[in-house]
Amino acid sequence: MSEKAKDFFAAFKAGRMSRRELMSGAGKLGVTAASANIMLNAAGTDAMAADFDWMKFKGNKLHLLLNKHPYADAMIADLDNFKKMTGMDVTYDIFPEDVYFDKVTAALSSKSSQYDAFMTGAYMTWTYGPAGWIEDLNAYIKDPKKTNPNYNWDDVLPGLRASTAWNGVPGGALGSADAKQWCIPWGFELNSITYNRKMYDKAKVEPPKNMPELLDTAAKLTKDLGGPYGIGVRGSRSWASIHPGFLSGYANYGQKDLTVEGGKLKAAMNTAESKAYHKMFVSMIQDSGPKNWSTYTWYQVGTDLGAGASATIFDADILGYFMNGGDNKEKGNLGFHGFAANPNAKAPTPNVWIWSLAMNSAGKQKDAAWYFMQWASSTEHDMFGARKMDFVNPVRSSVWKDEEFRGRIAKSYPGYVEQYDVSAPGSKIYFTAQPLFFDVTTQWAETLQKMVAKQVPVDEGLDQLAASIDKQLKDAGLG
Amino acid sequence: MTDIAVPARRRRVQLLPYLLSLPALLVCIGILVPFVTAAYYSLLRFRLNMPAMKGFIWFGNYQAFLTDSEFWNTVRVSLLYTALTVGVELVLGLGIAMLLQKQTRLNNLVSILLLLPLMTAPALAALMWKLMTNPNFGVLSYLVQLMGVHDFKWASSPNSALFTVVLVDVWVYTPFIMILLLAGLRSLPKQPFEAAALDGVPRRFVFFRITLPMLTPYIITASLFRLLDSIQQFDIIYPMTQGGPGNTLLVFQVRAYLEFYQYTNVGRSTALLMILWAITYALSNLFIKQWLKLRERARGLA
Numbered sequence: 001m002s003e004k005a006k007d008f009f010a011a012f013k014a015g016r017m018s019r020r021e022l023m024s025g026a027g028k029l030g031v032t033a034a035s036a037n038i039m040l041n042a043a044g045t046d047a048m049a050a051d052f053d054w055m056k057f058k059g060n061k062l063h064l065l066l067n068k069h070p071y072a073d074a075m076i077a078d079l080d081n082f083k084k085m086t087g088m089d090v091t092y093d094i095f096p097e098d099v100y101f102d103k104v105t106a107a108l109s110s111k112s113s114q115y116d117a118f119m120t121g122a123y124m125t126w127t128y129g130p131a132g133w134i135e136d137l138n139a140y141i142k143d144p145k146k147t148n149p150n151y152n153w154d155d156v157l158p159g160l161r162a163s164t165a166w167n168g169v170p171g172g173a174l175g176s177a178d179a180k181q182w183c184i185p186w187g188f189e190l191n192s193i194t195y196n197r198k199m200y201d202k203a204k205v206e207p208p209k210n211m212p213e214l215l216d217t218a219a220k221l222t223k224d225l226g227g228p229y230g231i232g233v234r235g236s237r238s239w240a241s242i243h244p245g246f247l248s249g250y251a252n253y254g255q256k257d258l259t260v261e262g263g264k265l266k267a268a269m270n271t272a273e274s275k276a277y278h279k280m281f282v283s284m285i286q287d288s289g290p291k292n293w294s295t296y297t298w299y300q301v302g303t304d305l306g307a308g309a310s311a312t313i314f315d316a317d318i319l320g321y322f323m324n325g326g327d328n329k330e331k332g333n334l335g336f337h338g339f340a341a342n343p344n345a346k347a348p349t350p351n352v353w354i355w356s357l358a359m360n361s362a363g364k365q366k367d368a369a370w371y372f373m374q375w376a377s378s379t380e381h382d383m384f385g386a387r388k389m390d391f392v393n394p395v396r397s398s399v400w401k402d403e404e405f406r407g408r409i410a411k412s413y414p415g416y417v418e419q420y421d422v423s424a425p426g427s428k429i430y431f432t433a434q435p436l437f438f439d440v441t442t443q444w445a446e447t448l449q450k451m452v453a454k455q456v457p458v459d460e461g462l463d464q465l466a467a468s469i470d471k472q473l474k475d476a477g478l479g
Numbered sequence: 480m481t482d483i484a485v486p487a488r489r490r491r492v493q494l495l496p497y498l499l500s501l502p503a504l505l506v507c508i509g510i511l512v513p514f515v516t517a518a519y520y521s522l523l524r525f526r527l528n529m530p531a532m533k534g535f536i537w538f539g540n541y542q543a544f545l546t547d548s549e550f551w552n553t554v555r556v557s558l559l560y561t562a563l564t565v566g567v568e569l570v571l572g573l574g575i576a577m578l579l580q581k582q583t584r585l586n587n588l589v590s591i592l593l594l595l596p597l598m599t600a601p602a603l604a605a606l607m608w609k610l611m612t613n614p615n616f617g618v619l620s621y622l623v624q625l626m627g628v629h630d631f632k633w634a635s636s637p638n639s640a641l642f643t644v645v646l647v648d649v650w651v652y653t654p655f656i657m658i659l660l661l662a663g664l665r666s667l668p669k670q671p672f673e674a675a676a677l678d679g680v681p682r683r684f685v686f687f688r689i690t691l692p693m694l695t696p697y698i699i700t701a702s703l704f705r706l707l708d709s710i711q712q713f714d715i716i717y718p719m720t721q722g723g724p725g726n727t728l729l730v731f732q733v734r735a736y737l738e739f740y741q742y743t744n745v746g747r748s749t750a751l752l753m754i755l756w757a758i759t760y761a762l763s764n765l766f767i768k769q770w771l772k773l774r775e776r777a778r779g780l781a
Contacts, residue, residue: 102740109527109743127528127743237723239741291614292635294724309615435528438741450725453637475543477532 052148057368058087064372065107065118066092067100070322071187071355072119074389075376082375088368108133111362116369120358122164122429123239125182126437128358130168135359136180140370151374155396160185163429164356170434170478171260183356184377185395187385190350190427191248192419193337194320196330199225199311207337211249211280214314214341218288221311230288232301232310233281237449239441240297243431245314246281246448247351249341251430253277257440258432258469265434265478267466269444270459277341279458282451294449306330314339316353317419318392324413325390336415338422349426354395393420400424436476440469514756521750527743540750549726553751557730557758560641560716561709564648565702571649572656572701573694579657580664590661597654601647605718608647609634634719637727644728647715652708656701663697664690696773703766707759731755 066072072094079090093115095103101124107115108128120128128134140146141153153161162175164183172179193214195207203224208214218230234241247257255277256268268274285293290304302319304310306328313320317336324334340348357373359366375381379398385391386405399405400420409416431437447465450456456464473479524536544550575593579586596604611619612633623631634643667690675685691698713732716722722729722737731751738748 105740105743131528131530131743237721237725291630291632292612294635295609295720304615435526436742439744442737442741446723446725449723450637453724455637455725476526476529 051150054086054148054371057365057371060365060368061089061091062116062365062369062372063114064090064092065104065115066094067119067355068094068096069119069355070390071385074385074391075381077389078381078384082372085375086371088371090372104128108360108362113360113362113364115360116363116365117357117359117373119186120183120356122183122354122356123243123431123437125164125356125358126166126433126435129166129180129182130435133361134182135361135366136182137184137359137370137373138181140359140367140374141181146367146370147374148378150379152379152396152398155379155398156185156377157395157397157424159424159428160188160352160354160395163352163354166433169263171258171263171265171432174429174433183354183358184373185354185356186377187391188352188354188393188395189316189318190352190393190420190423191244191315191339192317192320192348192350192423193312193314193339194305194317194323195312195335195337196228196305196308196310196333197335198330198333199228199308200335203311207335208339210339210343210345211277211341212343214312214339215280215284215287218284218312222288225311228309228311229290229304230311231284232290232296232304232313233285233293233315234298234301235285235289235293235296235445235449235452237294237442237445238297239438239445241445241448242441243351243353244298244316247430248339248349249281249314250274250277251349251351252341252345254342256430256432257444258434258473260432265432265473267440267469267473269469270462270466275459275462278448278451278462282448282458285452289452293452305334317416317423321392321413321416322390334413336413336419338419347426348423349430350423351430352427354429434478436469436472436478439472443468517749518753520745521753523746525744525746527745536746540746541754543747544750544754549729552726553729553731553734554758556641556726556728557710557712557755560645560648560712560728560730561706563641563645564652564709564712565705567645567649568653568656568705569698569702571653573660573698575653575657576660576664577690579661582665590658593657594654596651599651601651601714602718604647604651605644605715608643608650609719612643635724637724640720640724640727644716644719647719648709648712651715652705656705659701659704660694660697663694667693696770696777699766699770699773703763703770706762706766710759710762711755 066075072092076092082088083090093103100119104118104120104124107118109131111133120134125134129136141151147153161181162179164185165175165179165181166172167176167178167180193207199221200207203221205217205220208217214231221228221230233245253273253276255271255274258265259268260266269278290296290300290310298315298319301310301313301315302323305313305320306323306326308330320334320336323330325331338348340346357376359369359373363369377395379396382391382394382396382399383402383405386394386399386402387408392409394400394405406417431441434440443465447456447461451458451461470479521540522535522537523533524539525533579590599607608619611617614620614630614632617633620631620633632639634640671689671693672685675689711732712730713736716728716730717733717736720728722733732755735748735751735755738744738751
C-alpha cells in the first residue's frame, strides 16, 4: 500500500472524510474495490494500535484450532492486519464440524499446549470450564494493561455476554455476578422461520404466527405442493437436535429443561404443558417433516431448503441466510420471519448458538493469545466481517446499528433484518447450565425419535425421560 | 587379544535372543499400558467435567450396568448385529466362492472386481449408502419405489435401521470372507472329490460331507476375523444413524464413544470397553479352541 493511499484511508477512519469522498478518491488513486476493503480495515487496525501497545508480543507465534465456518473465513481474510499490527505470527488448523469438537476434546483433555485459542460453543464451556481446560477471561477483559482501551466489551450484546458466563454451580444462572467468562462471543445464530416465498405464494399461505398455525401451514404445503415437504427441523440422535427450533418453541411456552430447587436439579420435561408442546412438535414431523427426519442434522435441514425440497425451516436464521445465497437453487426466494410458537406469547424467545473464542489453559502464551482474541472480537473486525464478508450474525450492538451493514442485508436478504429485530430481544440460552447437559439433551433427542417413530406415546415417553434424567442427576450428586 | 574377543562375542550371542524379542516386547507394552490404564479408569467414578467427584468405586460402574436396561439393549443389539452380519456374509461369501472355485480367466477377474467394496473405507461406504437411501433423491429409494414399496425409510426407521446397516456391512465385508474361502476351496486336495465323482455321489452329499468339513478351518478363521471386527462396529453405524433411531443401534463402540467424547464420562466409557473386551476375548477363545480341536482331529486322522 502506498503512503498516500494509507494516509487517505487513515483520514476516513479519523472522521475527516465521508464514505462517498473516500470511494471516489480511492478510485482516483487506482485502488480496486477489493483492495479498498482491506486498506480500509488496515486503517482501522492502525487506529486501534494508536492507544495500545499491540507490539508487546512481537515475534510470538500463536496456533489456533478453528471450525470450517464463514466466521473463520472472515477472520482469515483479515488476519494479515493483525499480524502487521502485532508483529505476531498466527497459524491454524481448521476442521469440519463433524469432527471438530472431538478434536477439541482430545486436545484439551490431554492438556496439550499445541493450541493457544480455539472456537467453541457456549454449551461446550459447561464441560471445558469445570474440567479446568479453559481460562476465565474476566481476568483479561477487566485488566486495562491487557485489554486495549477501545475494546468496548459492553458493546457486545448483553444476552450473549451473559450466555457465555457461568459460575460453575450446577443450575447457576448464566451471567450472574460471580460468573466466569469462559469464552468471548464471536458470531451467533438465533432460531426463527425461514420460508420459500414462491412456494408460500403458490400454496396461498402466509408465514405462520404460532405453533398451531405452523402445523396447519406445513400440512397444507406438503399436500398442495406435490413434492416438497412442509417443515424441516433437525432430528438426529444428538443434543444438536434439541437446541434450535425445538427448544425455542418450548421456551416460548414457558417450559424448562430442568428446575432448580434448594440447589438440586430435577427434570421438568413431563409437565402437562410440555407434553402438549411435544405432541404438537411430534405430530408436525409425522405429518409434514422429512421422511428420514431421524438422520437430519443442520446440514440436511439447510440443503433441503436451498434445493427446494422443503418449504419452511424452523432453525437457525443464519442457515436460512446462507441458503438464500451462493449456488443454491432457491437463492433469492427465501423469506425470514420471527416466530413466537405460543399464541399467548408477546414475542419470540429464540434459543441461541454462539460461536465463541476460548483460551486453552494449557497454552504457554496466554497474554499473547488474548491479544488475538480481543482483536478477533473487536468492533473493527466485527464490522469488517459484517460489511464485507458473511459474518452474520455479528455480536456487537454498534455493528447492528451500522447502516451500511443493515443496507447490504436488507438489499440481498429482504426481511432478514426485520426478523432479527423482532427475535433478538428475547434471544438467549434457555438451557439450564449444568455438567450433564449433553447426557440430558442426547437422551431427549433419543426420546423424541422414539415418539416420532411411534415406539412410545408422548406422555409415557416424557415420564420415562424425566425419571431417567432424575436418576442420572442423582447418581452424579446433582439431583 | 583372542582371549578378550571370545567372551565379548559370546556375550553378543547371549544377548541376541533378547534383542530379537525386543520389538515384540515393546509392542506388547504399547498394548498393555493403555489396557491397564483403561482397566484402572473403569474402576473410578471419573467425569472430566466433574473433577471433584473423581474417586475409586471398585466395580460400581459395572454394577450400575447390571440394572441398566439400556446396557442390556446394547449387549443385545451388538450381538444381534454381529450374528446377522457374520452369518449373512458367511453364506454369501461361501456361495460366491463356490461359484468362482474353478480357475478361469473370467472367474479370476470377477473375484478381483468383487474385492472393490473392501477397498472402500467403511465410513465412506456408510455415507455413500446414506445418499443412496435418501428418500428424496437416493437411487435405492427410487428402485424400491419402482418395485411398489413406498415410504421405505431405510436407516431412519427403527423397523428397518438394523436391516440397512447390516446391508452396508454385508456389501463391504462379504468380499473379505469370499476371498478367504476361495483360497481355501482352491487349496483343498482333489482326490476326495474325484473319488466321489467316480462313485456318482450326489452333489449335496459332497458339499455337506466333504467340502464343508474340509473347509471348516477356513470358515472358522474367516468368521473369527469378522466376528472380532463386527462386534466392535462403529464406522458404519455412527455416520448413518448415530446409534438411533431411539436406541435401535446403540452398539458398544457408539455408546463408549458418546460416553467419552460427548459426556466426558471416562469411568463409564472404559467400563463399557472392558466389557466389550471380555466378550471379544470369550468369543475368540471359543473359536480358537474349536480350530485347535479340528487341527488335532485332522492330525489324528493323518
